[in-house]
Amino acid sequence: MLARTRSQLIAENRLHSPPYSYYDKWMNDLFRGKDVKIIHSDVYYVRAALENRTGLIYSLPVVEKMMREAGWDR
Secondary structure (H helix, E strand, O other): OOEEEEHHHHHHOOOOOOOOOOOHHHHHHHHHHOOOOOOOOOHHEEEEEEEEOOOOOEHHHHHHHHHOOOOOOO
């Protein structure tokens, strides 16, 4: 499924894991000295706006892809 509701993600215990959240992965990768691709803050703001309007949470890579297809370039 492309998008989930917050309650669905909580029930599946996936709200704080990729592709919906990358914080833990980034911290582990930074600790191990690996390269980290940090998603631009604009993507988080757009995802929050989408959730407010639709009630669905899209994964961060999906939101970033949609934004690039719409002409966003960072």
